[in-house]
Amino acid sequence: MGIDLAVSTVIFAIRPASDPAERGILSIPLVRRTREPFAGRWSLPGGAADEAEGLADTAARKLYETTQLAPAYLEQLYAFGDTDRSWSGRVVSVVYWALVRAELAEQAAEGENVRWFPADELPELAFDHNRIVEYALWRLRNKLEYSRIAQAFLGETFTLTQLRHVHEIVRQVSLDPANFRRQIESSPAVVATDEVVSGGRHRPPRLYRYDTTVQLADNGPLG
Amino acid sequence: MGIDLAVSTVIFAIRPASDPAERGILSIPLVRRTREPFAGRWSLPGGAADEAEGLADTAARKLYETTQLAPAYLEQLYAFGDTDRSWSGRVVSVVYWALVRAELAEQAAEGENVRWFPADELPELAFDHNRIVEYALWRLRNKLEYSRIAQAFLGETFTLTQLRHVHEIVRQVSLDPANFRRQIESSPAVVATDEVVSGGRHRPPRLYRYDTTVQLADNGPLG
DNA sequence: TCAGTAAGAGTCACAATGACTAGAACAGAG
DNA sequence: CTCTGTTCTAGTCATTGTGACTCTTACTGA
Numbered sequence: 001m002g003i004d005l006a007v008s009t010v011i012f013a014i015r016p017a018s019d020p021a022e023r024g025i026l027s028i029p030l031v032r033r034t035r036e037p038f039a040g041r042w043s044l045p046g047g048a049a050d051e052a053e054g055l056a057d058t059a060a061r062k063l064y065e066t067t068q069l070a071p072a073y074l075e076q077l078y079a080f081g082d083t084d085r086s087w088s089g090r091v092v093s094v095v096y097w098a099l100v101r102a103e104l105a106e107q108a109a110e111g112e113n114v115r116w117f118p119a120d121e122l123p124e125l126a127f128d129h130n131r132i133v134e135y136a137l138w139r140l141r142n143k144l145e146y147s148r149i150a151q152a153f154l155g156e157t158f159t160l161t162q163l164r165h166v167h168e169i170v171r172q173v174s175l176d177p178a179n180f181r182r183q184i185e186s187s188p189a190v191v192a193t194d195e196v197v198s199g200g201r202h203r204p205p206r207l208y209r210y211d212t213t214v215q216l217a218d219n220g221p222l223g
Numbered sequence: 224m225g226i227d228l229a230v231s232t233v234i235f236a237i238r239p240a241s242d243p244a245e246r247g248i249l250s251i252p253l254v255r256r257t258r259e260p261f262a263g264r265w266s267l268p269g270g271a272a273d274e275a276e277g278l279a280d281t282a283a284r285k286l287y288e289t290t291q292l293a294p295a296y297l298e299q300l301y302a303f304g305d306t307d308r309s310w311s312g313r314v315v316s317v318v319y320w321a322l323v324r325a326e327l328a329e330q331a332a333e334g335e336n337v338r339w340f341p342a343d344e345l346p347e348l349a350f351d352h353n354r355i356v357e358y359a360l361w362r363l364r365n366k367l368e369y370s371r372i373a374q375a376f377l378g379e380t381f382t383l384t385q386l387r388h389v390h391e392i393v394r395q396v397s398l399d400p401a402n403f404r405r406q407i408e409s410s411p412a413v414v415a416t417d418e419v420v421s422g423g424r425h426r427p428p429r430l431y432r433y434d435t436t437v438q439l440a441d442n443g444p445l446g
Numbered sequence: 447t448c449a450g451t452a453a454g455a456g457t458c459a460c461a462a463t464g465a466c467t468a469g470a471a472c473a474g475a476g
Numbered sequence: 477c478t479c480t481g482t483t484c485t486a487g488t489c490a491t492t493g494t495g496a497c498t499c500t501t502a503c504t505g506a
Contacts, residue, residue: 003274005226005315051226051313055304078445079302079317081278090274092228094302094315131444138443161483179464181485186462202483203471220361221354222301384452402495404454409493425452426502 003090007058008046008129010077010097010136011069013105014153014169015116023165024102026119028133029067032112037087038126042117044133049094059096069108071098072152073216077136085128097136099152141171147217148189151210159197159205160184189214226313230281231269231352233300233320233359234292236328237376237392238339246388247325249342251356252290255335260310261349265340267356272317282319292331294321295375296439300359308351320359322375364394370440371412374433382420382428383407412437 014024030042045066050058060074074096081092110116117123119137122130144150150166151158164180167173184190189211196204215223237247253265268289273281283297297319304315333339340346342360345353367373373389374381387403390396407413412434419427433439438446 002225003228003272005228049226049304049315052306054306055302055315076301078299079278081272081317083275083277092272092278092317094304134444142443159484176464176466177483178466178485178487183463198472200483201473202481203473203485205484220365221357383454399495399497400452401454401456401497406494421503423452424504425450426454428453 003092005049006046006091006093007049007055007062008044008093008095008132009059009063009074010044010095010133011063011067011071011100012097012119012136012140012153013069013100013116014102014166015105024169026170027105027116028119028122029069029108029114029116030122030125031066031114033126034113041126042115042123043126044095044129046093046095055094056096059094059098063098067108067114069098069100069104072101073099073149075217075219077132077139080128080132082128093132095132095136097139099140099149101155102153103155143217144170148187148210148214149216152216157193157195157207157209160208161205163208184208226315228272229269229314229316230272230278230285231267231316231318231355232282232286232297233267233318233356234286234290234294234323235320235342235359235363235376236292236323236339237325237389238328247392249393250328250339251342251345252292252331252337252339253345253348254289254337256349257336264349265338265346266349267318267352269316269318278317279319282317282321286321290331290337292321292323292327295324296322296372298440298442300355300362303351303355305351316355318355318359320362322363322372324378325376326378366440367393371410371433371437372439375439380416380418380430380432383431384428386431407431 011029013027015027017023017025029045031045033039033041033043045063046059047062049055053061056074056076060071063069063071077095077097079092079094083090085091119133122133124130125133144167150163150170153166154162160181161177163184164175164177167180168175190208191211193207193209195207197207198204234252236250238250240246240248252268254268256262256264256266268286269282270285272278276284279297279299283294286292286294300318300320302315302317306313308314342356345356347353348356367390373386376389377385383404384400386407387398387400390403391398413431414434416430416432418430420430421427
């Protein structure tokens, strides 16, 4: 009876690769379902919407409860409401997507029921979650090109090479370092600090920092 | 108890202006509320989600029932779910936005409870509908620049001047006719027919047609 | 026949971008 | 200490897309 309203989140982070030649792998944490339908299958973290809480707040809370992660960026993805997307009654899912810093994601505990998967090598998930992740991936890759959200994968300060690696890993391309530098430095939202990273094996790169008065993405009137 | 799920739609069409110097006005049909809360106020057409129907289907149906319009383009805008957006219990609204052909919108019946308003001269609406329309407008103006949805305001065939007027009216800019032509003709999705519009006061312009195998907008995996 | 207006083709300068070159600055091997 | 390999960083060059602008063509109505 009635329509159930759920809130789920597709969480992205860049995790270290087993092969050290790769710079990292775009990954997604999934939770194993303990109940029918789809018991045993992996699925997106989430749950029923809370009556006393905004949708984004519910997304952030569920996200934290299941993975202990705090997102650096959170945005609504889509409301999935096809009639046949669940086996047990009608469910409308308001899905969010989130970006988590690599540093945090590394510490994150994995367990029997929570595990990280490479974003484009997912198993068969519960419900229509494969399709949802596919759409989230598309949005992430698009938005990376015309906004500043790449920063959300990194920390307060970062080198241009780190920022370039984020783009290369997520968008699965290889970018010319010199051209990438030119483009980033043309934006006033990125400021060079006078610090450098010492201790590396090569010429010490300069640290950059995002102007915190500039928001990561322009979502119009929604802020 | 429980969260009510509603579906509403922001409908756009270009309607003739009273001043013949203007080419048209971007307009939105609104319906007058007959019940509390906000009885007498104008609001977006919509209603409760139907358990047996997809969200987009509900949006299109409600849209047709209240305005007798069939949209040429329909896309989900956002799920609004703040806790304080309704006076009567918690309501989550999945909002769509739609484009209707000018030809259809002209025929559309206005009545005591349905009326068209210029998109940026709206009265104070019920609930948070002013904010919703503002966001829909922002999305429309953005999307017009990087997709082919402008065509949805027109008919099967159209002149380049008509298409340019759509851009000028919606984006509130004035565009150079020659540059606009160059840009449109560089896209393979627009094909020139060998027909022309005769009977005008000036040199008869050629009719163009959109390649129907190309979709109006690229919404990724959602199609 | 002329004036006014829009269609349609073309030119020019400038900005953004991809491909590429080259010097500077480091660590570690010899 | 010197050499080598790598990366950081600053440049050049050619191509492309775009805004501003000019000019000719084709029509109607005065």
